[in-house]
Amino acid sequence: MSVTIDITGLPHERIIFCPSPLAELGNALHALAEPAHHPRLHAWTTATSATLEPELADRLVEADFMWRSTRSDFLMPPRPRETLAEELDDLDQLDDETFVGSALEISCNSSRYSQGMPSPLTDGRSRRRALDLAAARGPRQAAFVERTLADPTGTRAWIRRLLEDCDRAFFADAWRRVQVQLAADARHKTDLLRRKGLAEALAATSSVLSLEEDGHGTRIVVDKLVHGRTEAGSTGVTLLPTVFGWPHFFALYAPGWQPVIQYPAAAHEVGGAESVETVKLRLEALTHPMRMNLCRHLARGAYSTSELADSQDITAPEVSRHLAVLRKAGLLTTRRRGRYVLHQLDLSVVARIGSDFLESVLR
Structure with missing residues (x-):
């Protein structure tokens, strides 16, 4: 499964790498709401949560469906600005229908997301869906969505004040610390795009991203556990x-x-951001009991096929078949010693399976 963005005919100068304070604030709020997703931020989430004023903490809980399990669309601005205030000003320019629709899009795994739905301010079906999704997240979220639909202008102002209060309380300091790194990362990818092309820039960004080119056009493919498709048109990709x-x-x-x-x-990626298919292949390779037995030996040292066959009391061809599965999954290293080929478990890859699996399902 993947998300495909058709960029056929799109000039590369309309593909931009740029940090966004609003997007990073949304990520910070998610980390506070779901600290288990972000073990590397444990010290920050613990310290920040401990210093939050109770009133601000209550407001964050009230609205956290916009960033807890996914992200409301408005938290990923297509035209990033230098400051949070400028990005919030851009949001103020959206009409109520567009803003509310983007704020309440809280189930991006739904197939209807890619098809588009009318605003819940104008469409009864969309309204019922938004209320049902909010109700599933608890009475506070249900009440918040009801208030949003009844008074979109007032609720939008409430959301802006909430984000501004978060900026004053903790995010401004956090943004100063990460802004330099994010800007450097964006400059590096932009330089690669200009010098070596989009394929190189995407490869340097993450193995989750790839470029497909054929007789039907050019596409950016994002390896995800959902299926979606869109066209960049003439607007661009951010x-x-x-x-x-x-x-x-x-x-x-x-x-x-x-x-x-x-x-x-880049500095915060773990294990090379393996593709979903690779993670699946490795998990499946380890489900067979004989391959697990072989791994017990291969984790302790390098062995030839005949040595493994003797230890397991099976034939060498059977061992070879199991080794082929482990090798295809990238779990083995091999080296030649005279006329023998020695196999060994790649412990660094095995150690990453847990984090690779976690990253693939949280992607």
Whole structure:
């Protein structure tokens, strides 16, 4: 499964890498709401939560469906600005229908996301869906969505004040610390795009991203556990680096919105950001009891096929078949010693399986 962004005919200068303070604030709020997703931020989430004023903490809980399990679309701006205030000003320019629709899009795994739905302010079905999704997240979220639909202008102002209060309370300091790294990451990717092309820039960004070119056009493919498709048209594609967002990898592909990709900055990626297919292949390779027995030996040293066959009391061809599965999954290293080929478990790869799996399902 993947999200595909058709960029056929799009000039490369309309593909931009740029940090966004609003997007990073959304990531920081998610980390506070779901600290288990972000073990590397444990010290920051613990310290920040401990110093939050109770009134601000209560307001964050009231609205956290916009960033807890996914991201409301408006938290991934297609035209990043230098400051949070400028990005909030841009949000103020959206009409109520567009803003509310983007704020309440809280189930991006739904197939209806890629098809687009009318605003819940004008469409009864969309309204019922928004209320049902909010109710599933608890009475406070249900009440918040009801208030949003009844008074979109007032609720939008409430959301802006909430984000501004978060900026004053903790985010401004955090943004100063990460802004330099994010800007450097974006400059590096932009330089690669100009000098070596989009394929190189995407490869340097993450193995989650790839470029497909054929007779039907050119596409950016995002390896995700969802399926979606959109077209960049003439508007462009924006790629937002994040520190607070690791290990999540988001692709905004709602109809009518410029495509946006949010990716973990390079220094914060773990294990090479393996593809979902690779993680699946490795997990399946380890489900067979005989391969697990072989791994017990191969984890302790290098062995030939015949040595493994003797230890397991099976034939050498059987061992070879099991080794082929482990090798295809990238779990083995091999080296030649005279006329023998020695196999050994790649412990560094095995050690990453847990984090690779976690990253793939949180992507």
